[in-house]
Amino acid sequence: MTxxxxxxxxxxFPKLPVIEGxxxxxxxxxxxYAGRLDVMLAxxxxxxxxxxTFTRSKTRAAPVLWCQDNLAMGAQAGGAAILVxxxxxxxxxxxxxxxxxxxxxxxxxxTLGINPRNVFVASTGxxxxxxxxxxxxxxxxxLRDGLDATNAExxxxxxxxxxxxxxxxxxxxxLDGVTVQIAGFSKGSGMIAPDMATMLVFVFxxxxxxxxxxxxxxxxxxxTTFNSITVDSDTSTSDSLVVTATGRANMDEITSITDPRAxxxxxxxxxxxxxxxxxxxxxxxxATKFIGITVKGAESNAAAKVVGLSIANSPLVKTAFAGEDPxxxxxxxxxxxxGEAADRDKLSIWFGDILVADKGWVSPxxxxxxxxxxxxGQDLTVTVDLGVGNGSATVWTCDLTHQYITINADYRS
Amino acid sequence: MTxxxxxxxxxxFPKLPVIEGxxxxxxxxxxxYAGRLDVMLAxxxxxxxxxxTFTRSKTRAAPVLWCQDNLAMGAQAGGAAILVxxxxxxxxxxxxxxxxxxxxxxxxxxTLGINPRNVFVASTGxxxxxxxxxxxxxxxxxLRDGLDATNAExxxxxxxxxxxxxxxxxxxxxLDGVTVQIAGFSKGSGMIAPDMATMLVFVFxxxxxxxxxxxxxxxxxxxTTFNSITVDSDTSTSDSLVVTATGRANMDEITSITDPRAxxxxxxxxxxxxxxxxxxxxxxxxATKFIGITVKGAESNAAAKVVGLSIANSPLVKTAFAGEDPxxxxxxxxxxxxGEAADRDKLSIWFGDILVADKGWVSPxxxxxxxxxxxxGQDLTVTVDLGVGNGSATVWTCDLTHQYITINADYRS
Numbered sequence: 001m002t003x004x005x006x007x008x009x010x011x012x013f014p015k016l017p018v019i020e021g022x023x024x025x026x027x028x029x030x031x032x033y034a035g036r037l038d039v040m041l042a043x044x045x046x047x048x049x050x051x052x053t054f055t056r057s058k059t060r061a062a063p064v065l066w067c068q069d070n071l072a073m074g075a076q077a078g079g080a081a082i083l084v085x086x087x088x089x090x091x092x093x094x095x096x097x098x099x100x101x102x103x104x105x106x107x108x109x110x111t112l113g114i115n116p117r118n119v120f121v122a123s124t125g126x127x128x129x130x131x132x133x134x135x136x137x138x139x140x141x142x143l144r145d146g147l148d149a150t151n152a153e154x155x156x157x158x159x160x161x162x163x164x165x166x167x168x169x170x171x172x173x174x175l176d177g178v179t180v181q182i183a184g185f186s187k188g189s190g191m192i193a194p195d196m197a198t199m200l201v202f203v204f205x206x207x208x209x210x211x212x213x214x215x216x217x218x219x220x221x222x223x224t225t226f227n228s229i230t231v232d233s234d235t236s237t238s239d240s241l242v243v244t245a246t247g248r249a250n251m252d253e254i255t256s257i258t259d260p261r262a263x264x265x266x267x268x269x270x271x272x273x274x275x276x277x278x279x280x281x282x283x284x285x286x287a288t289k290f291i292g293i294t295v296k297g298a299e300s301n302a303a304a305k306v307v308g309l310s311i312a313n314s315p316l317v318k319t320a321f322a323g324e325d326p327x328x329x330x331x332x333x334x335x336x337x338x339g340e341a342a343d344r345d346k347l348s349i350w351f352g353d354i355l356v357a358d359k360g361w362v363s364p365x366x367x368x369x370x371x372x373x374x375x376x377g378q379d380l381t382v383t384v385d386l387g388v389g390n391g392s393a394t395v396w397t398c399d400l401t402h403q404y405i406t407i408n409a410d411y412r413s
Numbered sequence: 414m415t416x417x418x419x420x421x422x423x424x425x426f427p428k429l430p431v432i433e434g435x436x437x438x439x440x441x442x443x444x445x446y447a448g449r450l451d452v453m454l455a456x457x458x459x460x461x462x463x464x465x466t467f468t469r470s471k472t473r474a475a476p477v478l479w480c481q482d483n484l485a486m487g488a489q490a491g492g493a494a495i496l497v498x499x500x501x502x503x504x505x506x507x508x509x510x511x512x513x514x515x516x517x518x519x520x521x522x523x524t525l526g527i528n529p530r531n532v533f534v535a536s537t538g539x540x541x542x543x544x545x546x547x548x549x550x551x552x553x554x555x556l557r558d559g560l561d562a563t564n565a566e567x568x569x570x571x572x573x574x575x576x577x578x579x580x581x582x583x584x585x586x587x588l589d590g591v592t593v594q595i596a597g598f599s600k601g602s603g604m605i606a607p608d609m610a611t612m613l614v615f616v617f618x619x620x621x622x623x624x625x626x627x628x629x630x631x632x633x634x635x636x637t638t639f640n641s642i643t644v645d646s647d648t649s650t651s652d653s654l655v656v657t658a659t660g661r662a663n664m665d666e667i668t669s670i671t672d673p674r675a676x677x678x679x680x681x682x683x684x685x686x687x688x689x690x691x692x693x694x695x696x697x698x699x700a701t702k703f704i705g706i707t708v709k710g711a712e713s714n715a716a717a718k719v720v721g722l723s724i725a726n727s728p729l730v731k732t733a734f735a736g737e738d739p740x741x742x743x744x745x746x747x748x749x750x751x752g753e754a755a756d757r758d759k760l761s762i763w764f765g766d767i768l769v770a771d772k773g774w775v776s777p778x779x780x781x782x783x784x785x786x787x788x789x790g791q792d793l794t795v796t797v798d799l800g801v802g803n804g805s806a807t808v809w810t811c812d813l814t815h816q817y818i819t820i821n822a823d824y825r826s
Binding site: 055056057058059060089091092094126127129190232233234235237313314315319320323325328329332333334335336337340341342343344347359361362400401402404405406408409 | 469502647728741746747750757758770772814818823
C-alpha cells in the first residue's frame with residue numbers, strides 16, 4: 001500500500017453530521033480487492049430530491065449513462081438509493097456494461113422496495129473488464145442490515161481506489177432560523193481533470209429544496225469547484241457528482257433560485273464541494289505540494305481559467321514544483337501556450353506574496369533565494385496578472401513527482 | 414551529463430551533403446555552458462530564398478519576433494545569415510530582449526557585410542535571464558574564420574540544450590533531371606508540443622525556388638511533421654523553423670506551387686522534416702519508447718489529430734507505456750476526453766497489428782500476454798478507429814518515465 005499523502009488533512013476523516021433521511025452501509029464484496037470495503041449503499045428516504053452532474057467524456061461508462069437517464073426521466077415515486085463499487089469501473093464493457101448496471105440496480109430496488117430508476121449507480125476502478133455483478137448482488141442482505149445514519153465514513157472508504165485517505169466535508173447553514181446540515185464525501189487521486197464533476201462525489205443535506213432549483217445550484221457550483229481542479233489533465237470515464245436533499249429540515253421548500261435562502265444554501269454547498277475538491281487534489285497521485293493558481297487581468301473569467309489550467313497541467317511547471325525550483329520561466333511558457341489573449345510585456349507573476357516577474361521581466365527586488373525559500377512550503381500559491389482585462393479564476397493542482405510515475409507505470413499489472 | 418537516449422539512431426550523426434551557398438561555423442562562447450560549442454553561424458549566399466514558421470505562443474521570445482518581422486518585410490539585398498545560441502532563450506527579458514537581438518544581428522551583419530534584417534537569430538535555454546550578448550559578439554571573428562560548407566554537424570551540436578545527441582537528416586531529389594540536395598538539423602528534447610515548428614530546426618537546399626512558393630510548401634508541411642509530435646504537451650516560447658533555398662542547383666526557378674517540381678520537392682522536404690521531427694521525439698526527455706499513434710474513422714483529419722494528441726499527451730497513457738503495461742483502458746479514456754465525436758460502441762484499438770478492443774469491448778481473441786509482449790518493444794504503434802467518419806491523422810510521442818521527472822525537477826537549479 002502507498003503511504004498516506006503528506007498533504008492529507010491532519011486528524012483524519014471529519015465527524016460528519018447525521019443527515020435525516022439518509023442511511024449508509026458498506027461491505028467487502030471482493031469485486032477486485034480482498035480484505036477491504038468495496039461496495040457502499042446509501043438509502044434515501046421518500047420525498048428527497050436528487051441532482052447530479054457527470055463526465056462529458058465521449059466514452060462514458062454505463063453507470064454514468066444510467067444515472068443521466070434517471071435524472072432526465074425525473075424522480076419516480078418512493079425512496080431512492082445510491083450504490084457504488086470500487087475495483088471495477090464497468091467502463092468500455094460493451095452490452096455487458098448496461099447488464100451489470102441493471103442487475104445491481106434491480107437488486108437494490110428489490111431489497112429496499114423501491115423503483116430501480118431511483119437507484120443511482122457508480123463504479124470506479126479498472127476499465128474494460130466485465131463487472132462481476134453477482135459478487136455485489138450477493139451482498140444485498142448484508143448491505144440492508146448494515147444501514148445506519150452514522151456510517152458515512154465506511155461508505156467513503158468503500159469507494160477508494162488509489163486514494164490514500166477517505167475524504168469527507170460538512171457544513172451547517174442557517175436558513176431563516178432553520179439550521180440545515182450538509183455532508184459529503186468524495187474519492188479521486190489520479191485521472192483527475194474533471195469535465196463535470198470529479199470521479200465520485202456524494203453530498204447529502206436535509207434542506208428542503210425543489211429538484212430544478214437543486215440541479216441549478218449544483219450545475220452552477222461545479223465550475224469553480226470540481227471543474228477547477230486537476231491532478232494530471234486526464235478525465236475519467238466515470239466522473240459523477242450526486243447531491244441529495246432529503247427535505248427533513250423543518251422548513252418551507254425552496255422552490256425558486258431567486259429565494260434568498262437558495263443563495264445562502266448555495267454558498268454553503270459551494271464550501272463543502274470546494275473542500276471535497278481540494279481533498280482530491282491533496283490526494284493527487286504522488287503529490288507533495290498543494291498549489292492554488294490564480295489568474296487575473298484576463299479578457300474574461302473563462303479565459304483566466306484556460307490559462308490557469310494550462311499552467312496547472314504543464315508537466316514542466318509541475319516538475320519544477322516537485323523540485324522546489326522557483327522556475328517562473330515555465331509559468332511564462334504555460335501562459336503563452338494557452339492561446340488566450342496575453343501580452344508578454346504586461347505579464348506579472350507572484351509566488352505567494354513575492355512579486356517575481358513585473359510587466360515582462362524579472363522584478364528588480366526579486367532574488368532567487370526568496371523564490372527557493374518559498375518553494376519549500378507545502379501549500380503554495382501562484383498569481384499571474386495578464387494585464388489585459390478584468391477576468392479572473394483560481395484552479396488547484398499538485399506537483400508531478402517520481403511517485404506519480406511509480407504508481408501509474410505499475411497500476412494494472 | 415545524461416546518457417544518450419536509448420532511442421537515438423545507431424551510427425550517430427548522418428553525413429549531410431554540402432549545400433552550395435551555405436557555410437557553417439560553431440564556437441564555444443560560454444553563454445552559459447563552459448567547454449562546449451554553444452553558438453552557431455550559417456552564412457547564406459546572395460540570391461537565396463528563406464521561409465520560416467514560428468511558435469504561436471503568446472509569450473514568444475524576442476528572437477522569434479525579430480525573425481517574423483524579417484520575413485514580413487521581405488528579403489533585403491545581399492546575403493543572409495542565421496545565428497543561434499544555446500544556454501539562454503532570451504525570452505521574457507523585457508526591452509533587454511530586443512536589445513540583445515539587435516546587438517548580435519548587427520555584429521553578424523557587420524562581420525559578413527550584409528543587411529542586419531537578413532540575419533535570422535534564435536536562442537534556446539533558460540527563460541528570463543538577460544542574454545550576455547557581448548560573449549557572442551566577441552566571437553564574431555572566430556565564427557567568420559570557421560565558416561565551412563562541411564561544418565553542419567558542429568552547428569547541430571552547438572544548438573543542443575537537454576538534447577542527448579545532435580540531430581540531422583538529408584535527402585536528394587530529382588527535379589526534371591536535376592539532382593537537388595536537402596539537409597537540415599534540429600534540436601529539442603523537452604517543452605515539445607510545437608505550435609508551429611519544433612524548438613529549433615534549420616533546413617537548407619540548393620533548389621531554386623521563389624520565396625512565396627517555398628513559404629507555402631513549408632507552411633503546409635509543418636502540420637504533419639513538427640506539429641504532429643509531442644514530448645510533454647508544453648509549447649516552447651522559441652519554436653523556430655527556417656528553411657533556406659540557395660538556388661545554386663542548375664535549374665530554372667520554381668515560381669509556382671502548381672509547378673510539378675514543387676510537389677516533388679515538397680515531398681522530399683516533408684521526408685527530411687518528418688525525420689528531424691522523429692529525431693526530436695526519440696530524444697524526448699527520459700524517453701524509452703517511440704510511439705506512433707494513428708487515429709482513423711474520425712469526423713475529419715483535424716478531429717483525428719485532436720484525438721491523437723489527446724492520447725499522446727495523456728500522462729496515464731504515457732506512464733502505461735513506460736511500465737510496458739498494455740493498458741488500453743487509458744487509451745479509451747484519452748479518446749473520450751478529447752471532445753471530438755466518438756462512439757464508445759464503435760471504437761476499436763490495435764497495438765501494432767494486434768486487435769485489442771473491437772467495437773466497444775475487449776476483442777475475444779486478445780490476451781493480456783500478447784499485449785504485454787508487444788509493449789516490450791522500443792518502437793510501438795497504436796491505432797484507434799473511431800468508426801464515425803473518414804478522417805485520419807498520425808502523431809508521434811514518447812513515454813513518460815522517472816527520468817523525465819529527474820531531468821525537469823532539477824534542470825534550472
